[in-house]
Amino acid sequence: MVYCKKCGAKNTDDSVFCGDCGEPLAGKPAESSPKKDAQKNPKHKSPAAAVLLNLLLAGAGFIYLGEWGKAVLFFFLVLVSAAIFKIPGWIFMMALTMIACYNDAKKINSDLQQ
Numbered sequence: 001m002v003y004c005k006k007c008g009a010k011n012t013d014d015s016v017f018c019g020d021c022g023e024p025l026a027g028k029p030a031e032s033s034p035k036k037d038a039q040k041n042p043k044h045k046s047p048a049a050a051v052l053l054n055l056l057l058a059g060a061g062f063i064y065l066g067e068w069g070k071a072v073l074f075f076f077l078v079l080v081s082a083a084i085f086k087i088p089g090w091i092f093m094m095a096l097t098m099i100a101c102y103n104d105a106k107k108i109n110s111d112l113q114q
Contacts, residue, residue: 002026043112047105051098058094061101065108074100 002011002025004018011019018025050061059075062068074097081089 043108045105045108047102047109050101050105054094054098054101058097061098062104065101065104067104070100070104 002013002015003009004011004021004023005026006023007018007021009018009020011025015025017023045065050064053060053064054062057075058078059071059073062071062074074093078090078093078097081093083089085092
């Protein structure tokens with residue numbers, strides 16, 4: 001096993017690039033670099049998709065981002081707000097959920113580019 005110096009991920013001995021972050025592995029010749037285009041990176045998360053998923057189901061955008069804890073939390077916050085404050089509470093919490101999800105997706109993408 002070869003470990004990546006950048007992210008610490010395990011890679012097979014014949015790997016030239018890290019399977020997680022795309023960093024060239026030490027001691028391996030790099031004839032070509034992996035595509036670092038965020039649109040083609042499987043870890044890239046679309047903020048618009050996250051927001052739209054939240055419109056379908058409160059917290060679904062966080063599931064898309066891989067943040068299950070936040071998904072459950074916001075789902076129940078939206079339900080409780082809707083039960084207590086009716087439509088205005090639901091609207092407020094849905095807006096808050098969408099803003100939080102959008103910001104998390106942007107942060108994930110900015111972290112990927114660094």
